Amino acid sequence: MSKSQRGNWEPKIEFESELVKANTVWDQLVCMFERFRSAKLYQLWDSELGLEQPDRGSTKLRGKVLYKEPQGIIIRGRRMELKLVWSAFCLWMLTCLLLPASSSGVVRIGLKKRRLDLQGINAARMARREAVVGAGDREMFNHFGHSDEDIVPLKNYMDAQYFGEIGIGSPPQNFTVIFDTGSSNLWVPSAKCYFSIACYFHSKYQSRKSSTYSKNGKPCTINYGSGSISGFFSQDNVEVGDLVVTDQVFIEATKEGSLTFVLAKFDGILGLGFQEISVGDAVPVWYNMVKQGLVSDEVFSFWLNRDPEAEVGGEIVFGGVDSKHYKGKHTYVPVTQKGYWQFNMGDFLIGNSSTGVCEGGCAAIVDSGTSLLAGPTSAVAEINHAIGAEGVVSAECKEIVSQYGDLIWDLLVSGVLPDRVCSQIGLCIFNGAQYVSTGIETVVEEENNRASSVGDSALCSVCEMTVIWVQNQLKQKATKEKVFKYVNELCNSLPSPMGESMIDCESISSMPNITFTIGDKPFVLTPEQYILKTGEGIATVCISGFMALDVAPPRGPLWILGDVFMGVYHTVFDFGNLQLGFAKAA
Structure with missing residues (x-):
């Protein structure tokens, strides 16, 4: 068949007297058969189907291939026993045609979502508040690399909701991790973790089972708001979706000093922040994705599914964005300080009234590792008053x-x-x-x-x-x-240091909208979006999604925009242009 003929035909597959038309190109069919060969099923096809072999000069395939006709491809099975093989064939076809290949420079990671509970939310509030109060003498927001023990403040993961799966080593050992834009290291429990209870409840990395493992051994500690993890650095391949990041430095945790990690639904953390806050100055996974040419664009994006009944919790796209996950256009703002994904936010409104707190501008951090919205006490007190949240009399x-x-x-x-x-x-x-x-x-x-x-x-x-x-x-x-x-x-409405901020679920419809000004545009949260619900039926409890967080200048006043915000607004992290983009999530 000539090249001109090959360029115009559309493959057709006959299966149980039905023709299925696939709008694709010849190279995609080649891709499918290469996957088919790798599954070691091609021998059955050669021996059982008796396929004819065309001129080898007309195709890139090695060995026997399908007989090609200008009007299409007709495949006829000779034995009913081959239906299972035929099903596998169709599955590979769909995989090749419908799923993005890693060579496209875009990879999608599906996220799982867990339900929030009252205990976790309140514990997260207390831990983060204690972290801020106790960090003054440590100059918490200075460059972390100059301290004896690197510090990632404000993190506790007690209220984290969204998780994904990665693999480490060859063959890959699977771990459930939080993809966290508020930190920069990758760590998982180590098989050498003997004395921490948390390690016995989670998957552990076994270096002896990986053919691509390289020893590093440098000790390290990360202090979080709710505890710390200690361990040592190692190096191995990391599989994220269809991508394999080679020679990635990560932490094998041998001590997890917090009850948080015992109860956690995740094994470890994969940080997506900047290298400036990376413990031990380790190169983050995302940096190596870019450096090794695994993504087409220096961009990753988050879509978090707010539907509590949905099976799909959300999706991260490395190397691009998915237009199905947002409406309209993104509003972009520059990253103002590398380390966290930080930007300058404008005024903050309750209803249509300014609180005055951010009238001259506030710093804000987008943090996928928390569900809450954290801001200055003065602003949260006004929110509590407006929504009738329980507070404490000061x-x-x-x-x-x-x-x-x-x-x-x-x-x-x-x-x-x-x-x-x-x-x-x-x-x-x-x-x-x-x-x-x-x-x-x-x-x-x-x-x-x-x-x-x-x-x-x-x-x-x-x-x-x-x-x-x-x-x-x-x-x-x-x-x-x-x-x-x-x-x-x-x-009488100051946020409680114990974390309680329960409200009347029946009054949600009468509560005001909350508006953040980003890039001179309003980003509105409705009461249904910023009120968190736990429990079901008569046991349902409604809680404010806001918590108090006071950070001194020059880094403050500071807002932390967690999953409550990211669930409403699809977020683009543009590493190449050092900017953040926000658009209404679809």
């Missing part, structure tokens, strides 16, 4: 309002900058001109002396929140009486 807050409310009002009305009010009152004391306490970020000219705050007391922090609330109400031209009535109500 004696410090009421004390500030009763003793210093009038003075705060007078100073703001007279034009004193909000970031100077608490220092003028004397609740926050500084030995210089720069205000760096929690909640308010100020820009000071470079010639001013660097100052450190010594007023990090509870009263100082509460004063800052009160100033933000009063200032925001002043912008709305509220009367003094209404302002302080509202502020006193907020004092």
Whole structure:
């Protein structure tokens, strides 16, 4: 058959008197038969079907191939016993035609989803809050490579929902992992983990069973908000979908010091953050995918399925995006600081009203390793008040309002900058001109002396929140009486340190929308999207998806956008152009 004839024909397969038409090209059929040969079934075809062999010069296939006619390919079985083989043939055909091959530079990873539980959500809140409180002396947000023990703060995975499967070694040993954009290392339990209970509940990597294993042996520790893991580095091939990343450095965990990992539904973590926060400066898996030319584009994307009844939990696409998973166009914003996938976010609104917290901009991190939305206490308190979430009565807050409310009002009305009010009152004391306490970020000219705050007391922090609330109400031209009535109500709605933030499930429909401003465009979350439900029937409990997180400037105020946000907005992580893209999920 001539090349011109081959270019126009469409293959047809006759199976039990029915013709199935496959719109494909000859090379795809070649691909299918190569897979068929690898399954060692071709010998049956040669001996049992008696296929005729055409001119070898007309095809790239080795050995016997199908007889080709310009009008199509007709395959006729001679024995009914070969139906099983024929079914395998059709399966390989569908695999080749319908699934993306790894040579295309795009690989899809299906995700599994677990249901959230009340205990896990509350534990996650407490652990993350404790991590922030205890990290001040460690300069938590500085470059991690300079510390004795590398630290990945804010991580605890107690509320992680989405997992996928990878393989390590040759032949591959399978592990369920969290694909986590908030960290950068790959770790799994080691067969050499003898004294941690968690290791006995999960799959363990056995280096002696892998022909591609290379010894490294460098010890390492990762501290999380809820505990730590310790182990040593090793090197082996890592299989992610159809891709095989060769010579990947990863951590064999020999100690998992947290109850979190005992109860976890996952074996390990595959970090998708930047190398800047990688423990031991290990090259992340994603970097090696790009370096080894395994993906066509330096992009990966997340689609998280919010349907609790769906079997498919979501999908990660390495090397591109799937247009079926989003609507419209993505809004792109630049990554502002490598390490985390961090960007600058604009104003934050409850209903149609600004909270004033991010009016001058806030940092935000997209984190697939958590379900929650974390933000400044002052903002979360206003959310709690708006949705009727249970909080705690703050004696410090009421004390500030009763003793210093009038003075705060007078100073703001007279034009004193909000970031100077608490220092003028004397609740926050500084030995210089720069205000760096929690909640308010100020820009000071470079010639001013660097100052450190010594007023990090509870009263100082509460004063800052009160100033933000009063200032925001002043912008709305509220009367003094209404302002302080509202502020006193907020004092009763501060997020509980124990994590409880339950609400009335019957009132969800009357709650306000929450809006994040990203790239000057509004990204709205409805109550149905930011309220988490656990349990079923009369045992259903509704919980706010927001938690308090106060991070000091220059890294704060900071928001962490977890799965609650990513489930609503399809997210593109553009590594090549250092930007993030958000579009309505489909």
